[in-house]
Amino acid sequence: MQDTKQKLFVYTIGILFGALLIVSNSVKAESYIEELEKTWIQPVEGTITDTFGTRNGKHKGIDIAAPEGAKIVSVSDGEVVKSYYSDTYGHVVFIHHPEGFETVYAHLNKRHVEQGEKVKKGQVLGIIGNTGISTGTHLHFELHKGKWTFEKDHALDPLFVFNEDEEQTVYTGQLDNGKNNDSVETNTVPSIDRGNTIKKKITVVKGDTLWGLSDKFKVPVLSIKKWNNLELDIIYPDQDLTIFINNSENYVVQPGDTIQSIAAEYSTSPEEIKKINDITSDKIYPEQVLVISKK
The missing domain is CATH 2.70.70.10 (Glucose Permease (Domain IIA))
Known part of the structure; x- marks a missing residue:
């Protein structure tokens, strides 16, 4: 009996240690990403x-x-x-x-x-x-x-x-290999515009999970955790969360489609579709992915 109790105690301690290790690694990962936010820059202004x-x-x-x-x-x-x-x-x-x-x-x-x-x-x-x-x-x-x-x-x-609130210093010069590598001419990279992405505030209700919200809003669980500084995968009723939603639809062109027919289906105009997708002609092709703004 004593031996059984001892084994149970060791087993319980093992579970608790494993849980603490997972939490610790999660915190380290979050801290590491926060460090990258301070040093990495955007790849292009847009x-x-x-x-x-x-x-x-x-x-x-x-x-x-x-x-x-x-x-x-x-x-x-x-x-x-x-x-x-x-x-x-x-x-x-x-x-x-x-x-x-x-x-x-x-x-x-x-x-x-x-x-x-x-x-x-x-x-x-x-x-x-x-x-x-x-x-x-x-x-x-x-x-x-x-x-x-x-x-x-x-x-x-x-x-x-990507830290959107601070200016970032970028490289202007030559590498050790002696090549005259092209470089950014200014000393900052402006912030990226989130474009059609909108910020939404939600309140958690009973039965909500991070995975359920991820599926509902089509955003990754990791993104939801990052936006809300969550270290664990647990949320609770009446908790307020911020979610960034891409306020656009993607349409995969089918055989026989035209810009005019797609525009009519989404109650928009061919000119708007071309503007959003940065295309100049009416030519489209099957399997092409078009961004369509929601009305």
Whole structure:
């Protein structure tokens, strides 16, 4: 009997220690991201047209629209691990950062760095474009904890590490390799406009869970926790939460669709659709993804 009680005591202590370890790691992760907020910069000045987790959870980054010719810069120091042309990403650059993250810069018009190069925070990686599977001039930006994988199972919401209230110093100069690397001409990178993203205040009711809210509002659980400084996965009735919602719809073009027919379906105009997606003609193609503003 005494032996059984001792085993039960050890088992209970083990469970409590495991729970404390999980909480401790969660707090460390939150603190680490907060540190990155102070040091990382935005990759381009522009307007967010699509957020993380849309398209039924398949969109593993954010889309930032900016004018043609806009420079895309590295968010932090790192090393170029890939720089090539992809059928889907178009001209794309992958950067590994010493903090243990990997960032992806896709749909570029031109690439200014090669695989193996060391880059500084704020160094120009390329010029914004519309290459690969893209619906307009924009940057598709991804953030991954560890290495990028085809399944993108390590993807994080990039808005975690973008401090929108402070100006950030960026790199202007040469690297040790002696190359005259293109760089940002100013010493700050302006904030990113959240575009169609709206801020919503909600009050938790009995039965709500983070996973339920994530599914309802089509945003990741991690994002909800970050926006509300939550360390645990627990919420309670009458708790007030802030959620950022992408106030737009994405429509996948089907065979036979025209801009006119899509505009009529969504009670908008062809001109509005073209403006939002930064396209100049009425030509669209099957499987093209169009952003449609909600009325």
